[in-house]
Amino acid sequence: MTNITTARLLLGLLCSPLAFAQNAGRELHSYTRHQDTLELRTGDGRYLIKPYSAQVVETTFIPNGEQYDPASHAVVLAPVDVGATLTAGERQISFATPGLSVVVERKPFRISYLYKGKPLVAEKGGYARVDKLESIEFALDGDEALYGAGARAAGMNRRGQRFQLYNRADYGYGKRSMLLNTTMPLALSSKKYALHFDNPQAGWLDFDSRRDGTLRYEAIGGRKTYQVVAGDSWADVMANYTALTGRQPLPPRWAFGNFASRFGYKTEQETRAVVERFAQEKIPLDAVVLDLFWFGKEVKGTMGNLAWDRDSFPNAERMMADFRKRGVKTVLITEPFVLTTSQRWQEAVRRQALATDGAGKPATYDFYFGNTGLVDLYRPEGRDWFWNIYKELKAGGVAGWWGDLGEPEVHPSWVQHGPDGAKRGADQVHNIYGHDWARLIAEGYRKDFPDERPFILMRAGYSGSQRFGMIPWSGDVGRSWGGLQSQVEIALQMGMQGLAYMHSDLGGFAGPMLDDELYVRWLQYGVFQPIFRPHAQSDVAPEPVFRSERAKVLAREAVWLRYAMLPYNYTLAFDNSQTGMPLMRPILFEEDEATAMATTYLWGRDFLVSPVVEPGATRQEVHFPVKDSVWFDFHTGAQHRGGITEVVKPVDAHIPVYVRAGAFVPMAKVVQSTRDYSARQIDLHYYHHPSVAAGEGRMYDDDGETADAYAKGRYEIVRFASRHAAGRLEISLHTETGKAQSPQERGFALKVHNVAARPRAVTVDGRAVRFSWNGRQGMLEVALAPRRQPSAQVVVTL
Known part of the structure; x- marks a missing residue:
């Protein structure tokens, strides 16, 4: 890069709103280039700046007295030599790739990032430690919209709010939830960049809650490392971020079918009857999901048995084999908690499979299900013990896995993880526990069943969990209209953050509410979400075969459409595995002005979907993106012009769905299961x-x-x-x-x-x-x- 070009970059930066001074007492003492890494030294520590590609640059701050920690739980991309150039001037230095440039002011010390000559983002306050939290601040433009921080229902543009980074369930939530099961230290900007803070420890992500133009990351400790990810388009940002953290492997095709699931089927006889009922009603079915009654007759006291209750399921292996002949897979719930009253407690203790207390004994504490220990995923004994259980169950015919309570739901700070000499506290690993649980299963399959695609349904994850094939869901949402209203935002945001299979318990999970209109509208939306899985507490049946005749008819039509769309949906899934583009996409991806829109979204590139989320709706606003484009009503063929918002009249039979002019949509014959597809x-x-x-x-x-x-x-x-x-x-x-x-x-x-x-x-x-x-x-x-x-x-x- 020439000095003239560098000067222009700096002039643009200094005229930008990002040109705020950092700590006035900090200054650059020296710099050294080590191949493709730039090391900066200041009075309070040193920085390492390393490009991964022309669109991804990593910055690490190492305070004086600390050692560099190279371990990342999120990043899998190997850095490459992108031909970065180093240019030094009297007031600043520039470290530039063909895309991203890092500009460092000498005094006062300031780091800024530019993309193709345009200011992108800059550190504002630098590193600081306040009230037991370590923080890094960034300056924001005045009109910048922000997304990320994991799964939340907080409004599509999340600027102005502060988010805790600590995975936690929110039972029965509705239209709004500030903290859910998967939190991620990731911020995305309407300026088409992402900031990923590469540290899983508990903390906070502040999206300018003080209204002073500051994005602030705070953590209890750990790495002071972040990556800046940029691109010319949202497709570029998605591709670059998932190249950094990993791409979702293509799930098995049956995962795109219909699931029978509830809390829960209590006996083999009941489970067989449900599967038979789907066949009788000609409602396609690809999987049956068994909740915790497969290993115990009671909700409390049996968690951790992780073996068939032969009183209730006397011929489980034959049952699963019979289901397979009908094209129906069996999915089992598993939890990482082993109760002291479970049949495996002594075995888990003997095998040293459990997290410990300060004295090195198995950590035990009380929660809803009983007095419990927790599988230690951070020592080989715990991983081996847990995986061997999965292997044994798989040999009997289990086809997929449901990992529940993996935040973990109750995880006291005093609990210790890992082998002696390398212990870590619960708050250090809490946010990656579900992530590493999915890793255990994915790596187990790669080792022992390398030709098979695992199905891994998980309630909690972390940045990069998609590369393990994790299929997350949005937790125990309330069976309410407010619960339905929050789901599109949650799924869109998680897709933007790499976990493109975020979905909801169709119909809602928590509460005894019987509302057929809500149920049908939720399932009609579910046709255009990544996984179609009605699930709920059993006081009101979640399966369409047990609903009123009218609800059953409409639900059947929704399921039939889901199966007819298998060629299109499976291609979307393939595209996601190759490019990182989510299946559900915000209008923002096509219109920069749509910074807060979540009522209408894109299903792939070519479908526009507007779920009905109000009871008795007689009118609905639908925004048709892209000026001069044309959209066809999927059901009637009526035409709509792009670039405008229209009011349409919903009908009972389906939600408003449109197809882009110029689109090809392959569709297939409806089958009873994808076995016959x-x-x-x-x-x-x-x-x-x-x-x-x-x-x-x-x-x-x-x-x-x-x-x-x-x-x-x-x-x-x-x-x-x-x-x-x-x-x-x-x-x-x-x-x-x-x-x-x-x-x-x-x-x-x-x-x-x-x-x-x-x-x-x-x-x-x-x-x-x-x-x-x-x-x-x-x-x-x-x-x-x-x-x-x-x-x-x-x-x-x-």
């Missing part, structure tokens, strides 16, 4: 509009169960493209087949929407073909015969 005959919908000159899409397919199928070359991708000009519409298909994949025979029923007049001609690969056109619906249909590695060009003369 086939992508060999697809209804390929294309949403034509004269204003769209070109469109594109794709459909990803594999066997739905092989781990790393894409990397292993065991996949096919069918790519779709459209071109429209001068009364001629061209639609092409092209198939990419992985190196280890046998080409599949596929046929498509092409359905082109919004064709206003009967086409004059339709050809496929240059040959005229028969077609049908429905003038009332404006629908053109063309059959593309099944073939291996399908490739075709359809030309419609309009």
Whole structure:
């Protein structure tokens, strides 16, 4: 970088609102470059500044008297040499990558970050220790919106609030909850950057609660390390952040089906009857989830048994095998608590599998379920003991795991974790306990079942938990309209923070409220959230097969739509595994001005969804993003212009859903379970509009169960493209087949929407073909015969 360029960067920075002085007594004493790391020395310590890429830079402060701690629980990206340049001037130095530049004022000492020449963010107060908390402050622009801090229901733009970083359940919460099960030391800005504070210890993240333009991170101790992540677009920020912390592996395909779940099925007979009822009612089902009664007859006193109660489930293995034959997987709840009254207590003590007290004895304390110990995930004995239980249960036929209470729900500060000589207090590991629990299962599968994709449903996690395949849910939400109203925000925010499978207990969990309208609206929203899993306390049935006839009919239609959309949804999941883009996306990703919008969101790129979250709603405001775009009502075909907000009238049968003009939407035949799913005959919908000159899409397919199928070359991708000009519409298909994949025979029923007049001609690969056109619906249909590695060009003369 030239001195002229550096001067321009500094001039822009000094004219920016970010140009605040840090501690006036601090100054830069010296600097040294060690390959691609810049070391700065001040009077109170030293800084290490290290690029991971041109869009990600890490800064660590090491106070005098402390040692550098290189361990990160979140970061997996290996730093690369990005050709950073160091330029020194009389007043400042610049350490610049092709994207991010770090500018350091010598006196008073100040660190600022620029992205492609534009001021991004700057340290404000530097490092400080106040009231047993260590803090780092950053200066904010006046109109900057902030997101992050984990799972909360606090408003989409979270600026002006202070958030505790301590995972904790909020039983029965509604429209608002300031502290939930997954907190993350991560802030994202409407200026398209992220600040990730790489320290899991308990603390606070202050999003300018004092209204003085300050973002403040506070922790009880640990690393003073943060990463700045930038990008030209939100897609870039998502890609760069998930490259840093890891990408979510593709879940098994059955995870995108319907679940039967409640608190809880108490016997084998009851569980079998529920699965049979779904088949009788022709409501598709892919999994049944067993709560804590699988290992004990009572809620209290048995947690930690982690073995089948043979009185209640005498033939559990045969039951699971019978379910598998029907395409239904079995998921078991597990908890990390081992009660002193459980059958495994003495075994856990003998195997040294439990966290300890100050005297080195198993730590015990009381909570709702009884007097308990806690599995110590930070010593090998605890990990081995816990994983061997999972292995034994899996051998019997268990297909997926539910990790509950993993905050951990009760975790006294005096509890000690880890081997002798390396003990850590509870508050040091509390926020990563669920994260490391998911790691235990994911790594166990990689070691012992390397070809299988695990299903890991967890209530608590941390930055980067997505790389273990964690599927988080939003906790024990109240069965209320307020509970439903908070769910979109929680899911959108968590998707922005890497955990793209955040979802809710459909219908709400807590409380005996019987409200069929609420229940149906929640399930209709659930069609367009990552996991479709009704779950609740059993005083009001959460399964659609036990609801009123009208609610059951509407719920069945929602489930059918969920299954019909499997090709689209599975492709979204694949895209997330490759790029980090969440399945649910805020309008902010397309319109910079939509900083606080969570009432309408995008499902993938091409669906616009507006859940009905008010009882008896007769009107609903829907914002259609992107000026000059066109959106089609998914159910009626009515057109809406982008860049405006309209009032629409909701109907009982579905929530307002729209499709972007130029979109390709592959849909499949509805099946009773994904075991019977086939992508060999697809209804390929294309949403034509004269204003769209070109469109594109794709459909990803594999066997739905092989781990790393894409990397292993065991996949096919069918790519779709459209071109429209001068009364001629061209639609092409092209198939990419992985190196280890046998080409599949596929046929498509092409359905082109919004064709206003009967086409004059339709050809496929240059040959005229028969077609049908429905003038009332404006629908053109063309059959593309099944073939291996399908490739075709359809030309419609309009």
